[in-house]
Amino acid sequence: xxxxxxxxxxxxxxxxxxxxxxxxxxxxxxxxxxxFIASIISIALLYITYNVSNVLLYDGVIKVxxxxxxxxFLATIxxxxxxxxxxYEVRRWSTAPSFYSLLPLTxxxxxxIIFLNDIILLFIAWTLVSxxxxxxxxxxxxxxxxxxxxxxxxxxxxxTTFLLYGLALIYGLTGSTKILDxxxxxxxxxxxxxxxxxxxxxxxSFSFKIGVVPFHGWLPxxxxxxxxxxxxxxxxVVKLVGIAALLRVIYPFAQIxxxxxxxxxxxxxxxxxxxxxxxALVQRNVQRMMxxxxxxxxxxxxxxxxxxTGAGYLYGLQGxxxxxxxxxxxKIGIFxxxxxxxxxxxxxxxxxxxxxxxKMPITxxxxxxxxxxxxxxxxxLGFWSKFPYLFLSTIDIAPWLTLIAIINSGISVGYYVQVxxxxxxxSSKAEGVxxxxxxxxxxxxxxxxxxxxxxxxxxxxxxxxxxxK
Amino acid sequence: MMLTAxxxxxxxxxxxxxxxxxxxxxxxxxxxxxxxxxxFNAALLTLLILSSIPIHAATQPDKPAIGxxxxxxxxxxxxxxxxxxxxxxxLLFQIKQHVxxxxxxxxxx
Numbered sequence: 001x002x003x004x005x006x007x008x009x010x011x012x013x014x015x016x017x018x019x020x021x022x023x024x025x026x027x028x029x030x031x032x033x034x035x036f037i038a039s040i041i042s043i044a045l046l047y048i049t050y051n052v053s054n055v056l057l058y059d060g061v062i063k064v065x066x067x068x069x070x071x072x073f074l075a076t077i078x079x080x081x082x083x084x085x086x087x088y089e090v091r092r093w094s095t096a097p098s099f100y101s102l103l104p105l106t107x108x109x110x111x112x113i114i115f116l117n118d119i120i121l122l123f124i125a126w127t128l129v130s131x132x133x134x135x136x137x138x139x140x141x142x143x144x145x146x147x148x149x150x151x152x153x154x155x156x157x158x159x160t161t162f163l164l165y166g167l168a169l170i171y172g173l174t175g176s177t178k179i180l181d182x183x184x185x186x187x188x189x190x191x192x193x194x195x196x197x198x199x200x201x202x203x204x205s206f207s208f209k210i211g212v213v214p215f216h217g218w219l220p221x222x223x224x225x226x227x228x229x230x231x232x233x234x235x236x237v238v239k240l241v242g243i244a245a246l247l248r249v250i251y252p253f254a255q256i257x258x259x260x261x262x263x264x265x266x267x268x269x270x271x272x273x274x275x276x277x278x279x280a281l282v283q284r285n286v287q288r289m290m291x292x293x294x295x296x297x298x299x300x301x302x303x304x305x306x307x308x309t310g311a312g313y314l315y316g317l318q319g320x321x322x323x324x325x326x327x328x329x330x331k332i333g334i335f336x337x338x339x340x341x342x343x344x345x346x347x348x349x350x351x352x353x354x355x356x357x358x359k360m361p362i363t364x365x366x367x368x369x370x371x372x373x374x375x376x377x378x379x380x381l382g383f384w385s386k387f388p389y390l391f392l393s394t395i396d397i398a399p400w401l402t403l404i405a406i407i408n409s410g411i412s413v414g415y416y417v418q419v420x421x422x423x424x425x426x427s428s429k430a431e432g433v434x435x436x437x438x439x440x441x442x443x444x445x446x447x448x449x450x451x452x453x454x455x456x457x458x459x460x461x462x463x464x465x466x467x468x469k
Numbered sequence: 470m471m472l473t474a475x476x477x478x479x480x481x482x483x484x485x486x487x488x489x490x491x492x493x494x495x496x497x498x499x500x501x502x503x504x505x506x507x508x509f510n511a512a513l514l515t516l517l518i519l520s521s522i523p524i525h526a527a528t529q530p531d532k533p534a535i536g537x538x539x540x541x542x543x544x545x546x547x548x549x550x551x552x553x554x555x556x557x558x559x560l561l562f563q564i565k566q567h568v569x570x571x572x573x574x575x576x577x578x
Contacts, residue, residue, distance in 0.1 A: 120539055127546045131553050138557050146561045150568070153554040154498060157505045160550060164543055165485065165512035168536075172519020177535055194478075 028091050031100040032083050038107070039076040045069045050465070056117065060178055063117035067466055070321055071244055075110045075237050078328045079103060081446065082233045085336040087439040089343050090229050095139050102139075103233065106132040110237060114244045119167050119177050122249060126163060126241070130156045130209075133238045140227050148222040155218040159208035162201045169198030183252045190256055199253055203264065206250065209242035210298045213271040220279075223291030228342060231287075232335035235294055236328045243301060243324065247317075254308035265306035266394075266401050272299030273408040280415045285349045287338050289415055290331070293374065296412060297327050303390045303405055310397030318463035319389030325454070326373060326385045333370045333447030337363060340440035344433075350418060354426035359433065363441065364423050366448040371416045373451045376409060381451045384459035474522040477514060484511035498558050498568040502551065509547055513540050 046069045049055070055064045083103065090099055109129035116122050134156060138149030171177060173195050174185035189195050204215065211219040223231050254261050276296030283289040301323055307316030338348055340363065346352045357364040373382035386409065394401045435441070454462070484507055491504025520536020558568050 120535075120542065123539070123543060124546060127550055131550050134553050134557065138560070141560065143564050146557060146564060149557045150498060150554075150561050153550075153557050154501055154505075157502065157547075157550055157554055158492060158508075160547065161488070161505050161508040161512060164509060164547075165515065167539075168512050168516035168519065171536065171539070172515060177539075 028083075028087060028096065028100050031104060032080075032087075034104060035076065035080050035083055035107070038104075039073070039080050042069065042073045042076045046073050057115075060180075061118040061121055062112075062115045063180075064115055067317070067321065068114045068244075070462075070466060071114045071240065071324065072111055074325050074328050075107060075114070075240055078236045078240075078332055079107050079233070081332050081336070081443050082229070082236065085232065085332075085339065085440050085443040086229050089339065089440075093140065095141065099136065099139055099230075102132045102136045106136065106233075106238065110241055110244070113241050113248070116245070116248045117179050119171060119179065119182070119249070122245065123164065123167060126245065127160060129238060129241050130160060133234060136230055137222060137226055137234060139230065144225040145227065145230075148218075148226040151218040152222050155208055155215070159205045159215075162208070163205035166198045166201035166205060169194050169201070173198070179249060179252060183256070186253070186256055190258075196257075196260070199250065199257065200264070203246070203250055203268075206242045206246045207268065210239060210246070210301075211272075211295050212268050212298060212302065213275045213295065216272075216275070216295055219295060220288060220291045223294060224285065224288035228287060228335045228339035228348075232332045232339065235335060236332040239294075239298070240324060240328070243320065246305065247320065251305065251308060254313075258309065261309055262306055262398060265302055265308075266398060269299050269302035269306055269401070270404055272296070272302060273405060274299075277408050277411040277415075281411070283415070284351075286353060286419060287335075287348045289419070290334055290338070293412065293415070294327075294331060296408065297323070297374070299408070300386060300390055300405065301327075303394055303401065306398065306401060307393035310394065312393040312396055314467070315389050316393035318466050319385055319393055321466050322381075322385035322459055322463055323390055326382045326451070329447045329451050330370045330374050330382065333444055333451075334367065336440050336443050336447075337367050337370075340438065340444070343440070350422045353419070354422045356423045363444060366444045367423065368420055369448050369451060371419060373455070375413055375416050379452070380455040381459055382455075384455060384463075388460070389463060474518055477518040477522075481511045481514045481518070484508070484514070496569055498561075502554060502558075506551070509543075513543065516540050516543075 045064075046066070049064060049066045049069045052066070056062070057064060083100075086099070090096055093099070106129055109125045109132065112121060112125035113129065116125065134149055134153040137152050138145050170182060170186075173189060173192060174182045176182050176185060186195060208215045223235060226234075257264075273296050276292050276294070276299060280289050280292035280296065283292060301320055304316035304320035304323070307313050341353070341356075342348055346356075369380065373380040376382045376386040391402050391405050391409075394405075488504045488506075488508035488511065491507065492501050495501055495504065516536050517540055562568050
């Protein structure tokens, strides 16, 4: 158990060192190999931790449980897919070695945040992920990437300062750095205003990273302007960090916060969903549309957090994990598709994609399936995560929240269908040929197949195995 | 004159308010970074005060002096983060000749 965790962690550390000792061309394959090993180890970890209660490592700093290993497995698979997709285009950039060394470093930070049980580790891993992802966003060094990176870094630094302030208040009041101890000491401090301020500052800080609506200012510019290959990683894997941190650090406070918890999270969730869906409706650029849809999906995930004080909390937790998997596979697939199309030379707006299905049938069909999964059409993975788990989790404490979420889901059909209409039913303007050897196409096909297979009845089984203690 | 935890905490909250005001009202990237640093210093002050002057003695039986260690660690790590941000700002300045985030909104809508 312990050894496995060490291997998993060290694989991330060693790679960038190896990366620069060899010549340029090698780095991509080394990282691919290491991430492949990491994904095998995470599968093994998944098998070992199944039906085992929490294991504390390193003097209680890291807590390994099945829920965490599931998230770690998703993050690893997501990174692997992004890596495979980057094999053709990104490998030819002049900054490619930096790209390949930053990927495992970021993944290492994601692992730490997923298995976190200590607030000092939270701060360090948080900064590791943040710094690596600022550099990753700006790595192409053209105007759009740098604009995105500047905003991302600025918002990230503000988030980090809020995080430190919140941690300072919580540590100062409870006198412990272990989250399990903090919860115990915090119980008598239920009405202490400083504790509530600390928790709210932490929620603000994590919201910056997830892109929850009052703090979403950076997200459309980063997701909409930077090269889609990089965004597939930022949107798919780095977003997991905020959600995992919220789950590990804030979620245990649900019982202490009581009613305030439901109010805070329902306001955040409603504003996020509504803003994301309505702003996406008016977009003509598909990449920016997906950026706003990504905000909306963060709102759906927050529903699972809002359910924490009610009877449906377990559905909420299972829904969070399932929806993260829907989100990772769909977003990575869609952004990789966009990267593929922009490499071929298409414009990424609705006119540019019109009639795509005549020229590139496999890509179009996969794109449509992934979009349908994000809508939540029944046989696909998105249906399982959205309706039976996330939306139903709040029904006993806040039925109005479920209603608003379903209305929002209806609004979201509006813009996804525009893409589908453009790709399938408009006259053909798009040029391009797809070749089976293209790595992007392989990734697109893999994500589509996973979305379909998990949708065919496996998702409820996965959800039933996920319990959170 | 007695120095109490409440006094330092109110100083720290005033610094937090100044920092938030700076972030909200300024649009220059370097000014926003400086405002973030003010919040950061407020956080360090809170950390050090709360780890040396206990507020709730009952919940803090024997507090180890981790507060100072966290503060040192945080200063080092935040320096790295600011370094990356400043280097991005310099690259941006070379291309656009200004670092005004409000002007950066090229893709509106």
